[in-house]
Amino acid sequence: MNIFEVIGKSTLRTGAAIWDVMALFFKTLYWLFFAPFKGKFIGRRYIFEQMVFAGLQSVLIVSFVTFFIGIVLAMQGAYQLDKLGAVRFVASLISVSITREIGPVLIALVVAGRVGAAIAAELGTMKVTEQIEALDTMALNPIRFLVVPRFLALLFMLPALTIIGDVLGMFGGFVVGVFNLKIAPNLYISTNFQFLVMKDVMTGLFKSFVFAMIIAMISCYHGLNTSGGAEGVGRSTTLSVVSSFILIILADAVLTGIFYFSSV
Amino acid sequence: MAEKKEVVIKIENLVKEFGGRRVLDGINLEIYKGESFVIMGGSGCGKSTVLRHIIGGLRPDSGKVYLFGEDISAAGEDKMDGFKKRFGMLFQSAALFDSLTVEENISLPLREHTKLDGHIIKIIVKMKLELVGLHGFGHLYPSQLSGGMKKRVGLARAIALDPEIIFYDEPSAGLDPVVTAVIDKLIVDLSEKLSITSVIVTHDMSSVFRIADRIAMLHKGKVLEIGTKEEIQNSKNEYVKQFITGSPDGPIGFFKPDENYLQELTK
Numbered sequence: 001m002n003i004f005e006v007i008g009k010s011t012l013r014t015g016a017a018i019w020d021v022m023a024l025f026f027k028t029l030y031w032l033f034f035a036p037f038k039g040k041f042i043g044r045r046y047i048f049e050q051m052v053f054a055g056l057q058s059v060l061i062v063s064f065v066t067f068f069i070g071i072v073l074a075m076q077g078a079y080q081l082d083k084l085g086a087v088r089f090v091a092s093l094i095s096v097s098i099t100r101e102i103g104p105v106l107i108a109l110v111v112a113g114r115v116g117a118a119i120a121a122e123l124g125t126m127k128v129t130e131q132i133e134a135l136d137t138m139a140l141n142p143i144r145f146l147v148v149p150r151f152l153a154l155l156f157m158l159p160a161l162t163i164i165g166d167v168l169g170m171f172g173g174f175v176v177g178v179f180n181l182k183i184a185p186n187l188y189i190s191t192n193f194q195f196l197v198m199k200d201v202m203t204g205l206f207k208s209f210v211f212a213m214i215i216a217m218i219s220c221y222h223g224l225n226t227s228g229g230a231e232g233v234g235r236s237t238t239l240s241v242v243s244s245f246i247l248i249i250l251a252d253a254v255l256t257g258i259f260y261f262s263s264v
Numbered sequence: 265m266a267e268k269k270e271v272v273i274k275i276e277n278l279v280k281e282f283g284g285r286r287v288l289d290g291i292n293l294e295i296y297k298g299e300s301f302v303i304m305g306g307s308g309c310g311k312s313t314v315l316r317h318i319i320g321g322l323r324p325d326s327g328k329v330y331l332f333g334e335d336i337s338a339a340g341e342d343k344m345d346g347f348k349k350r351f352g353m354l355f356q357s358a359a360l361f362d363s364l365t366v367e368e369n370i371s372l373p374l375r376e377h378t379k380l381d382g383h384i385i386k387i388i389v390k391m392k393l394e395l396v397g398l399h400g401f402g403h404l405y406p407s408q409l410s411g412g413m414k415k416r417v418g419l420a421r422a423i424a425l426d427p428e429i430i431f432y433d434e435p436s437a438g439l440d441p442v443v444t445a446v447i448d449k450l451i452v453d454l455s456e457k458l459s460i461t462s463v464i465v466t467h468d469m470s471s472v473f474r475i476a477d478r479i480a481m482l483h484k485g486k487v488l489e490i491g492t493k494e495e496i497q498n499s500k501n502e503y504v505k506q507f508i509t510g511s512p513d514g515p516i517g518f519f520k521p522d523e524n525y526l527q528e529l530t531k
Contacts, residue, residue: 134359138373139348
């Protein structure tokens with residue numbers, strides 16, 4: 001096989017995968033918005049279960065990661081700002097960078113690793129053990145019963161986790177600022193909110209909304225397209241995490257570009 | 265046969281190819297109401313593929329599949345869903361939902377497809393479990409069950425909606441001879457007690473002659489012979505004879521001729 005064949009084949013394969021993910025996305029939207037008018041609702045129980053798993057059970061790891069990132073940012077920021085004699089502005093540096101960028105992206109990556117991988121592995125196992133086919137022969141649509149609840153849960157829970165993470169990240173900075181840099185607590189808090197505007201928070205949440213769709217669609221797609229037993233499940237799980245990571249970073253770059261150029 | 269029987273499943277000239285390889289090559293079958301019909305053949309002969317076409321999992325490349333007298337190769341999703349509620353299927357691996365208990369597994373189709381009350385569903389689930397001899401196991405998870413028990417739960421789930429047809433994909437796969445006999449007895453019982461049409465795909469000869477009213481033998485995507493149990497047992501066809509007796513020598517060859525082998529070795 002020469003190089004052109006390799007490039008051509010992988011392009012075709014990627015194109016087909018993008019097409020399939022889009023098809024899955026539109027089918028999900030159909031079951032979410034149109035099917036209920038035909039009396040086919042999504043079970044609240046399934047959504048609730050997924051929300052607990054994707055949201056509630058991720059709170060601890062998300063808090064942990066963002067809290068320490070807040071601390072690290074404070075120390076790194078202080079190291080630089082000290083040279084300018086502006087250590088106090090560590091607070092605004094952290095609040096703006098976390099809400100706009102680091103919070104949504106980092107939390108999406110954590111959730112892609114924790115929840116996305118679990119979705120791909122679970123659906124993949126269901127696929128190779130004929131459970132997906134069993135659902136289908138019972139006239140229970142797999143997208144309606146498996147994909148839509150996971151999609152909805154992530155759509156609600158990732159922005160919620162982002163809010164929690166934003167707060168914890170700022171708190172991490174507060175701890176360093178007050179105990180190490182000896183900034184007065186009320187001065188730190190007022191500086192924290194001095195440059196933080198509503199738009200920072202909203203663009204951050206919008207990003208996490210998009211990331212949630214990416215994680216849900218990619219991990220469900222890889223899960224439902226698993227073949228080849230245990231090895232296949234492993235492959236799907238890896239693929240879902242890797243492609244979610246790449247797409248999250250890519251989407252982040254595009255969205256940041258849009259926000260940046262639209263505000264200039 | 266003297267009496268005219270009602271046809272529930274009819275397959276006409278079914279052809280299916282996967283990646284250029286012809287897996288089904290003009291299959292013709294008729295399955296009558298209330299009978300136990302066995303589709304047998306070696307691994308890779310296309311018997312599972314035939315089954316996937318009847319349950320709507322695959323669409324034919326050409327040819328037609330009729331279920332309950334209607335052409336399902338052209339049926340839309342809603343219509344197909346209607347058919348799916350009228351048959352049940354027991355999968356090779358039982359395909360129970362790991363995240364649900366035995367009771368929830370069986371009640372799932374009832375909860376989703378009927379408007380029955382919660383405690384009526386509970387009673388129905390208990391009755392189905394009783395039918396497969398697993399009374400009192402409702403609270404367990406599939407991972408806590410043995411292979412034979414999983415199959416029986418799968419069967420209870422398949423009959424949850426009181427289907428007119430049950431499909432069995434390799435019901436004896438991975439089971440010991442005694443459990444196989446138990447499952448076979450259940451299949452016969454169900455088709456007699458509930459007068460359900462049974463379609464069984466298998467290559468386990470001891471099961472075949474216990475269950476079958478009629479048998480179709482598939483080989484390389486074609487139907488070699490169809491007939492009653494007795495007709496197949498006394499078949500003159502060399503392929504069928506070899507398959508029934510399970511002999512390594514015969515027309516169904518797995519070994520390449522010697523010259524090819526030599527050529528390939530020295531290549």
